[in-house]
Amino acid sequence: MSKALLKGLALTLKTFFRPPVTLEYPDEKRPVPDRFRGRPALVARADGAPRCVACGLCEKICPSLCITVVAETGPEGTRSLARYRLDLNRCSFCGLCVEACPVEAIVMSGEYELASGSREPLVLDEGRLLAAPDRPGEERP
């Protein structure tokens, strides 16, 4: 019995001098892997406008029907984005929208801190979807 106790204490002692494996979340955060599927984010063009052409393919493919795309005729006379709405309450983070997008205008960001006190803040519009910090893929050409 005492042998087992000593074994345990030895392990504790050994671990005591190792650097810790845990992080002091939320003060510290672990970097997410490249292929991590955080909440979807829209990609901006150089001028800050969304790259999205409002084709509606993400809306069509979305299995949980959480995307709504509203198009309008833009200043150049072509189709452009009027409103983009993504309802995170329903989103299953499957990434099909990213696969469907013909112009790589939507990516899965690394953002995973999505807890909220009510449902409304989880319904994101194009402004919120564009402004996501540390998005992998944002700088992609």
Add this chain to the structure above:
Amino acid sequence: MITLKVNGIEVSVPRGSTILQAAEKAGVFVPTLCHDRRITPYGACRLCVVEERRKPGSLIPSCFTPARDRMEILTETPAVLEAVRTQLQLILVNHPLECPICDKAGECTLQDLVIRYNVTEAPFGTEAFARYLDRRSPLIERDMTRCVLCGRCVRICGELQGREELEFQHRGHKMVVGTDGGRALDCDFCGLCVSTCPVGALNDKLFKDGTRVWKLRREPSVCTHCGLACEADFHLEEGQLRRVTPAAPTGNGKGLLCARGQFGWRAFRSPSRIGAPRIRRDGVLHEAGWNEAIAHAAKALDAVRRSHGAASVALLTADHLTTEEAAAWGAFWRDTFGGGPVGSIQADGYRQILETLAGVRGARVAGGTPRDLDEADALVVLGGGSAELHPVLKPLVNGWLRRGGRELAVVSSWPDALTRRATLPLTVTPGLVEDFCGELLAALGSERAGAPADLARYGIDSCALARLVGLLVESRGVVVLVAPEPWGDNRQKARLAAYLQDRVRAVVPLGGQVNSAGAVLGSGLVSDGGAGNGIALTEAIEAGRIRALYLLGEDPLEGLPDPQRVRRALERLDCIVCQSPFWTAVTDLAHAVLPSALLHEKRGSILSLLGESRSLRPVLPPFGQSRSDGEILPGLAAALATGPRVPSAPSMPEPAAPRPAATPAADEAAMPFRLEAVPSLFGDGILSRQSPDLEELRRGLRVVMSGEDFERLGLAERETVEVRTPAGSARAEAERDAGMLKGLLLLRHAAGRPAGLSLIRQGAGCIPADIVRIGT
């Protein structure tokens, strides 16, 4: 009949059918891009190639190769598949891959074929040439970069619509489809080119960038802008109408629509729709509940009925009721306001002619059927403006003429659309069409079959007249179309039509509203007491014979000439009840306004002018608190049934035959022109006038004159001029037309515009006029 095998499936088709038709009958898919069953086969895209088993290696274009007896057609051999795939790749060389921003994506024939034949890359690796993009034209956008040069728009515009607005330009890889000189479109805007384009080169601007086709639900319905009641598909997204297209050309369907049908749908939700009932209290219209409004209207009508007799209340209907509703309203009117005049303003000419026809034959249906129009050997059109009243007649008649050996005789005083296609145009001196019909009737009736007495007066060639008389006397395959004159007198035409109806294959009166035929023939809501004819109505009100008006969607202020006089007359009335979907000029004078539903918001059946019965079901949700005319009736009937029945007033003296309103005498020298008001291609009815897009096409009041007069006056294109007639003066946009007679002016788009209506007089037909340049 011949019998052949397609992929081993045996089919029998009539001799002369194409291989493609045989394949369709066998249920075998053959890819096509340039084929449209509404127009003649062309063979531009070469996707429909097939192989015959006994001639391997030789590829036959199936869309225009006639099938032969005992052929064995194979559509899926390696050679055929290879050819189709190569052909698709060649088409893609000049087609940009911008499906994500193209509105056609999802219903694009090219996209479907590329997916079906698994063409995953463009092996020739060239960039599509940028070609011109026209966004100036109203309603239609042309993006020639996307065009695959199948020629469907060019052919449908020339063959069916007869406009030849679009044509091929340039040669080789520079070839595009365009207008002469690259100007913006200035045509009938029938939208057939948009409906036939297999790719996204021709776009409906009202639909563009709004939604995606896979989000739409297609509801088969009916166009309600005119009496032809063409079949149309309504495309809705979550209950909201997004576009209207012609129904697919299958079976009996012709797949045709006009500008009104295809681009006039924004009228259904126009800002002038009435949302809630209103009643007039202390001279102001207040919103009210339905019960209160109906009680208010019933009380006012009852007061008139008690004091002046039931016959002093007149009913005017725009014929936008279903046949069932019209029957209920007819019965209610006879019971409650027995002897009260019934009429229509917008469908007055049609009702006048049809009721003469039905009167001769009793209750039998007088109208023709679509088959009559298809199988006729000759068409005789009495009166001008038939294809302006019902624009779809134009492609129908052009399709009919295309089969060759047919005679189209048009009696008109102005060069309307059908006169230009006629094999036998008879241009009568302006204002004398009625007299001419009367003389023709006298000549035919007396078996003299000779020329009317004074040919020179009518300006008709005796040879042409002899041919017309020959047609009417000899052939039993003749179909007669009778087009009434707006605000004119149509009695002679009606009498001639009644005489002819047992002697020719069919007589079809034109000019009716969407369910005029159903109201008259199906439910007996017939005109009575001469209320429809504007001058008779105005005189009856002025004489105190009519003390109250019940308007079912009608508006005398917007629909009758001389609006000042009509307004003075209406202000004398004790009560006006407007039951209408839209705010119009007369609703400001109403004592009660009851918002009624449009035909697309209710259930029922209607009968088209050509005798096709169509059933309607609600496609659009009800607007505001509006109710259908059928739902409004029970409350009103109950409120009016309580009072003691007042026996209807002793029969009034029948109003004298409508005579032309007194037109101030004109100095012939000062008024060198003759002005005739003609129907508008974009619709004169109240519904068509609510559409902002059709209004844009109308461009206000327009006066059309011959090129010679135009030059002589030194006018610029689209210059605004002042038109003066003895009745009044108004500003209008001047337009020239090469086919016009010298000295004749046509007034377009007068309906609904007080300035336009003040220029003309009821029953006058043709009025002296002058053109004055503004600022001189």
